Amino acid sequence: MRYEVNKPDVVDESVDGEALIVHLGTGAYYSARGAGDVAWQLIAAGKSVEEACQSHSFENSVLAAFVEQLLAEELIRARTLPPSEVNGLVSVPGEPQLEKYTDMQELLLLDPIHDVEEAGWPRAKPAAPGT
Amino acid sequence: MTPLSTPQTAEIPDSAQEIFGDAFVRAAEVSGGVVCMPFALGPVRFTFEFAGPALRPPLGAPFEHLRTEGAGADVTIRAWDTESTGVQLPATLPTPGSVYAQSLPVMREESDCRWAYFRPDPGLTLFDSRTRTGIYWVPAASSLTYGDIAGGFRAIIAWAMAERRMQFLHSAAVAYRGKGALIVGASGSGKSSTALACLLGGLEYLGDDHCLLDLQPEPRVHSIYAAAKLHDAQLTRFPELDPFVVNRERVAPEKGVAILYPPFAQLLPRTRPLAAVLVPQITGESTTVIEPIGAAAALAALAPSTLLQMASADRGGLSAMAELVRRVPCYRLRLGTDREEICAVVTRFLETGAE
Numbered sequence: 139m140r141y142e143v144n145k146p147d148v149v150d151e152s153v154d155g156e157a158l159i160v161h162l163g164t165g166a167y168y169s170a171r172g173a174g175d176v177a178w179q180l181i182a183a184g185k186s187v188e189e190a191c192q193s194h195s196f197e198n199s200v201l202a203a204f205v206e207q208l209l210a211e212e213l214i215r216a217r218t219l220p221p222s223e224v225n226g227l228v229s230v231p232g233e234p235q236l237e238k239y240t241d242m243q244e245l246l247l248l249d250p251i252h253d254v255e256e257a258g259w260p261r262a263k264p265a266a267p268g269t
Numbered sequence: 270m271t272p273l274s275t276p277q278t279a280e281i282p283d284s285a286q287e288i289f290g291d292a293f294v295r296a297a298e299v300s301g302g303v304v305c306m307p308f309a310l311g312p313v314r315f316t317f318e319f320a321g322p323a324l325r326p327p328l329g330a331p332f333e334h335l336r337t338e339g340a341g342a343d344v345t346i347r348a349w350d351t352e353s354t355g356v357q358l359p360a361t362l363p364t365p366g367s368v369y370a371q372s373l374p375v376m377r378e379e380s381d382c383r384w385a386y387f388r389p390d391p392g393l394t395l396f397d398s399r400t401r402t403g404i405y406w407v408p409a410a411s412s413l414t415y416g417d418i419a420g421g422f423r424a425i426i427a428w429a430m431a432e433r434r435m436q437f438l439h440s441a442a443v444a445y446r447g448k449g450a451l452i453v454g455a456s457g458s459g460k461s462s463t464a465l466a467c468l469l470g471g472l473e474y475l476g477d478d479h480c481l482l483d484l485q486p487e488p489r490v491h492s493i494y495a496a497a498k499l500h501d502a503q504l505t506r507f508p509e510l511d512p513f514v515v516n517r518e519r520v521a522p523e524k525g526v527a528i529l530y531p532p533f534a535q536l537l538p539r540t541r542p543l544a545a546v547l548v549p550q551i552t553g554e555s556t557t558v559i560e561p562i563g564a565a566a567a568l569a570a571l572a573p574s575t576l577l578q579m580a581s582a583d584r585g586g587l588s589a590m591a592e593l594v595r596r597v598p599c600y601r602l603r604l605g606t607d608r609e610e611i612c613a614v615v616t617r618f619l620e621t622g623a624e
Binding site for chain 1: 455563564565568569572573574576577587588590591594595
């Protein structure tokens with residue numbers, strides 16, 4: 139199974155060994171440091187769990203659980219295209235972990251901007267969890 | 270007032286520009302013409318066109334430090350209100366209240382280059398990227414909130430500048446001797462207090478909540494608003510700004526807005542190169558300290574609040590912010606309680622420490 143970043147709702151950047159992932163639809167954002175950054179970049183590029191484990195020495199069950207978490211948070215989705223090249227990504231010791239932050243969600247609810255879908259009609263923002 | 274000219278809408282049938290532009294023209298006709306205000310944001314020339322005089326003072330004042338004299342504009346923003354002109358929003362639209370209450374779209378979008386939204390109180394903001402024209406409507410000048418004044422037209426500006434690869438940021442900025450420092454973080458992190466402490470201590474001020482990032486050829490910050498948003502406690506802490514508050518009746522339920530031009534004209538540059546990104550942290554301790562932090566920590570402080578506050582603006586903004594923290598050194602600003610010391614530490618840092 140291959141995955142890709144759930145664009146356009148999700149944007150990400152890796153800086154200094156840490157991936158910052160922002161879900162613009164829910165207002166949550168995430169940090170994956172060290173091994174988590176490596177795992178995120180590999181999975182986002184379309185590498186399968188097996189391929190990533192082989193190339194960067196992850197334990198299969200650990201990486202599979204990390205991918206399940208990414209799916210549950212709707213940060214990635216199934217991919218049909220072949221994987222992208224990932225160059226110069228060095229293995230980092232440790233297990234990949236995803237930290238979730240929700241302190242910015244109120245900003246999304248305060249700003250009633252409606253995004254425009256490709257079909258042409260704006261899409262109302264989803265309500266925050268628990269509202 | 271400038272005589273009314275016909276907007277250039279002929280080749281855009283059924284567009285937002287036509288629907289709202291016609292209403293703007295009627296509003297200008299009944300209120301005596303267009304009040305123009307040319308100004309520049311970085312290298313981009315803007316012109317405000319207000320239908321009549323009502324909206325010009327509250328919405329134009331924060332941009333006075335950016336005024337230009339030349340004719341011609343890259344972006345035109347047309348604004349009118351119903352109370353002073355009698356011109357309603359076009360009747361084909363749902364009424365503003367029902368639109369917002371139901372979270373329904375304002376109007377049909379026929380391409381991916383136009384957006385619109387209603388604010389809750391209500392209002393309309395729209396940008397047509399084909400004509401590079403923004404449209405702004407509110408029921409009355411008196412309905413403008415502190416955010417409308419101190420952050421006026423922010424969606425239009427963000428959309429227009431994103432086309433020029435400039436990123437609207439949720440940040441403050443100050444400068445000293447030609448070196449700018451971007452101050453980033455979520456609301457309540459100390460951005461505004463740091464910027465205002467620095468302003469009142471004699472540093473240059475480029476904004477307390479919104480700035481514009483330009484990465485080419487070097488990272489720079491452009492000022493947008495010569496205004497400061499102050500809640501009650503900040504007015505107590507910065508009493509020097511009290512005489513310049515323009516919305517005193519709204520301070521208690523909302524925030525006060527102090528207009529900083531002309532009183533601080535000498536400290537309001539249009540733009541400065543960036544030497545540092547500062548991430549403030551309120552500590553409750555007596556002394557203020559600056560210490561290096563990683564780029565990732567600075568990006569986490571800057572990016573989510575910017576992206577989520579401007580959710581329908583440029584989604585490529587995260588890469589611009591990542592490039593910023595890769596190119597400019599980042600620091601934690603551990604804020605002490607002494608306002609004057611905060612300014613002194615930032616001044617000393619920009620004078621000697623920032624590279």
